[in-house]
Amino acid sequence: MDLFSSIDTEPARERIEELTRLIDKYNYEYYMNDRSLVSDFEFDALLRELMDLERQYPELASPNSPTKRVGGEVNKTFRQVEHRFPMLSLGNTYSIEEIEEFESRTRKLLGDTAFSYTCELKYDGVAIGLTYRNGELVQAVTRGNGAVGDDITSNARTIRTIPLRLTGKYPKDFEARGEVVFPFKEFEAFNRQREADGDEPFANPRNAASGSLKLQDSAECARRKLQFCMYFMMLPADAEPDERLTTHSGRLEAAKTMGFNVQPYIKECLNINEIKQFIDYWDRERWNLPFAIDGIVIKVNQVALWDRMGLTAKSPRWAIAYKFKAQQVSTPLESISFQVGRTGIITPVANMKPVWLGGTTVRRATLVNADYIEKLDIRDGDWLLVEKGGEIIPKIVGIDMDKRKPGAEPVKYITNCPECGARLVRAEGEAGHYCPNQDGCPPQIVGRLEHFVGRKAMNIDSLGSERLEMLYRKGLVRDIADFYSLRREQLIGLESTDDDGLRRTSIQEKGADNILAAIEKSKEVPFERVLFALGIRYVGEVGAKKLARYFKNIDALMAASEEELASVDDVGEKTAQFIYDYFRDERHRQLVERLRAAGLKMTIVEIRLSDALVGKTFVVSGVFSRFSRDEIKADIEQHGGKVSSSISGKTDYVLAGEKMGPEKLKKAEKLGVPIISEDDYLKMIAK
Numbered sequence: 177m178d179l180f181s182s183i184d185t186e187p188a189r190e191r192i193e194e195l196t197r198l199i200d201k202y203n204y205e206y207y208m209n210d211r212s213l214v215s216d217f218e219f220d221a222l223l224r225e226l227m228d229l230e231r232q233y234p235e236l237a238s239p240n241s242p243t244k245r246v247g248g249e250v251n252k253t254f255r256q257v258e259h260r261f262p263m264l265s266l267g268n269t270y271s272i273e274e275i276e277e278f279e280s281r282t283r284k285l286l287g288d289t290a291f292s293y294t295c296e297l298k299y300d301g302v303a304i305g306l307t308y309r310n311g312e313l314v315q316a317v318t319r320g321n322g323a324v325g326d327d328i329t330s331n332a333r334t335i336r337t338i339p340l341r342l343t344g345k346y347p348k349d350f351e352a353r354g355e356v357v358f359p360f361k362e363f364e365a366f367n368r369q370r371e372a373d374g375d376e377p378f379a380n381p382r383n384a385a386s387g388s389l390k391l392q393d394s395a396e397c398a399r400r401k402l403q404f405c406m407y408f409m410m411l412p413a414d415a416e417p418d419e420r421l422t423t424h425s426g427r428l429e430a431a432k433t434m435g436f437n438v439q440p441y442i443k444e445c446l447n448i449n450e451i452k453q454f455i456d457y458w459d460r461e462r463w464n465l466p467f468a469i470d471g472i473v474i475k476v477n478q479v480a481l482w483d484r485m486g487l488t489a490k491s492p493r494w495a496i497a498y499k500f501k502a503q504q505v506s507t508p509l510e511s512i513s514f515q516v517g518r519t520g521i522i523t524p525v526a527n528m529k530p531v532w533l534g535g536t537t538v539r540r541a542t543l544v545n546a547d548y549i550e551k552l553d554i555r556d557g558d559w560l561l562v563e564k565g566g567e568i569i570p571k572i573v574g575i576d577m578d579k580r581k582p583g584a585e586p587v588k589y590i591t592n593c594p595e596c597g598a599r600l601v602r603a604e605g606e607a608g609h610y611c612p613n614q615d616g617c618p619p620q621i622v623g624r625l626e627h628f629v630g631r632k633a634m635n636i637d638s639l640g641s642e643r644l645e646m647l648y649r650k651g652l653v654r655d656i657a658d659f660y661s662l663r664r665e666q667l668i669g670l671e672s673t674d675d676d677g678l679r680r681t682s683i684q685e686k687g688a689d690n691i692l693a694a695i696e697k698s699k700e701v702p703f704e705r706v707l708f709a710l711g712i713r714y715v716g717e718v719g720a721k722k723l724a725r726y727f728k729n730i731d732a733l734m735a736a737s738e739e740e741l742a743s744v745d746d747v748g749e750k751t752a753q754f755i756y757d758y759f760r761d762e763r764h765r766q767l768v769e770r771l772r773a774a775g776l777k778m779t780i781v782e783i784r785l786s787d788a789l790v791g792k793t794f795v796v797s798g799v800f801s802r803f804s805r806d807e808i809k810a811d812i813e814q815h816g817g818k819v820s821s822s823i824s825g826k827t828d829y830v831l832a833g834e835k836m837g838p839e840k841l842k843k844a845e846k847l848g849v850p851i852i853s854e855d856d857y858l859k860m861i862a863k
């Protein structure tokens with residue numbers, strides 16, 4: 177029989193190889209050359225076939241299968257790995273004179289030897305090193321401190337421009353270094369989605385790229401459309417000689433044929449003038465690139481000379497980075513407008529005389545908050561200094577004092593909300609003002625409606641922000657409970673135009689049906705997400721889950737004291753107070769009642785896995801390897817057991833992980849309560 181089954185896997189192995197080759201090729205053409213060789217439908221069919229085969233024959237699945245591109249592995253922590261070759265940082269400078277010095281020093285050092293330089297873009301992203309053995313990606317590590325970095329291999333596999341297996345001729349064992357960047361277009365779309373979901377947007381593409389590589393869920397990383405730009409090949413001393421790999425530019429050319437994404441913007445230069453031309457050109461043109469760069473890297477091209485030139489204490493002598501200065505202009509302030517955010521936060525925005533800066537016209541820029549305006553000491557009629565660094569968003573960094581008019585008065589900050597007129601509040605120790613009129617301030621109400629329908633809350637996806645605003649303006653939805661009394665005939669034919677008269681939105685019959693169906697479906701959303709959807713300040717997705725698990729239903733939560741609320745994991749005193757106050761407000765209690773009457777879930781659905789622990793009370797202490805503490809508590813309840821927070825005569829077992837508290841240990845021993853391990857526990861529930 178064994179003989180049969182081993183023969184049987186052969187066709188599967190062949191088909192897996194064939195599918196892998198095809199999918200890798202289509203991926204490469206699509207992501208590197210912007211060319212679709214097959215339809216999406218055909219591509220998906222091939223991928224599905226491969227996934228099915230790998231599920232059937234897990235022993236044949238390669239860690240570098242293209243199915244790993246979609247992610248799915250979960251990292252609780254990232255393993256720290258020592259770099260085989262330290263990732264040195266280059267010396268860098270903002271000064272052209274220092275580039276000239278570098279060039280003349282190099283010439284002196286190398287004497288009569290013939291050599292050249294390469295100039296390339298310095299990507300503004302996250303540096304990583306990829307180890308390849310026999311053409312297969314085996315490890316991806318972040319730069320870290322240069323000596324030790326984080327193993328992010330499963331996330332790196334989801335980046336389409338990182339080849340999982342190489343093509344053509346390649347060294348047996350080497351490291352490919354490069355930068356993971358978040359292209360502007362993808363970054364902006366990603367940030368817009370975050371804002372729509374009620375998440376804080378990222379400040380710049382680099383931070384977003386770095387955060388993405390450290391995501392625990394690689395499937396989420398896969399969705400973020402990061403790119404890898406290779407810029408360096410590191411070969412071990414005993415690498416086989418290869419004529420193509422004797423220069424830096426030759427190595428990058430060769431890397432292209434192996435399947436790496438190498439940007440074409442590299443130039444071999446023979447003297448300082450050519451280097452300066454390259455720098456000038458990209459200082460102007462960098463804004464037209466699809467991703468951020470922050471300078472130019474200059475290297476001696478001939479690899480054999482690197483050892484001869486050696487290292488300084490920190491960086492190699494054969495390379496240097498020139499960093500672009502932020503571009504700065506000054507332009508008159510025309511007015512300040514005040515925006516009211518969905519949480520009531522006021523953001524002052526400077527409206528300026530339009531000015532050309534770093535490839536775009538700048539008209540507006542944030543003034544952050546009242547403190548920022550005071551710190552800059554902005555006066556009426558001032559000219560503002562606006563700066564654009566490696567990022568897309570211009571910043572106001574100061575005042576052009578030469579242009580200040582004598583006797584100019586400091587600009588006035590508003591005292592009342594521009595949307596609803598309520599007097600603004602500034603909490604002690606906080607830099608910003610906010611409008612306290614939560615239930616009467618239009619942008620705050622619409623913001624809460626948006627939060628309520630969001631993907632992570634009630635997921636009523638047929639209601640975008642324009643439609644919500646329209647429903648609010650027409651008086652059909654004034655609060656979150658109003659969604660559940662919307663009628664079909666109220667929706668059909670609704671139309672609205674925004675303030676500029678440009679965008680128009682209207683609802684037809686089919687649209688109305690979709691909206692009502694989505695609202696109906698939201699009644700199935702579990703209690704913890706309903707709780708999150710309420711939009712109680714400081715109660716995020718995770719907090720809502722913990723509160724739901726602890727209190728089980730809305731009535732227990734509403735009746736809870738501040739102390740009890742604060743005793744829930746991860747709920748601080750401030751949050752506890754907010755929750756408590758929220759439910760003391762009669763309007764909020766009515767809102768809950770209306771939602772309950774509409775049929776929303778106000779009770780957690782208990783999952784009963786078995787009755788193995790019925791009648792047993794547990795106290796949980798310490799850290800566990802297979803569960804988080806909350807997970808193990810939930811698990812006990814799902815098997816019919818009870819969890820108590822302190823040890824008493826009624827305790828049946830103390831379930832102890834690592835680092836159990838010494839007090840608890842003493843008490844358990846004193847009362848003679850049996851102490852069991854995680855493994856003992858697993859045996860108990862397995863019965």
Ligand SMILES: [Zn+2]
Binds near residue numbers: 596598616618
């Ligand atoms: Zn207001």
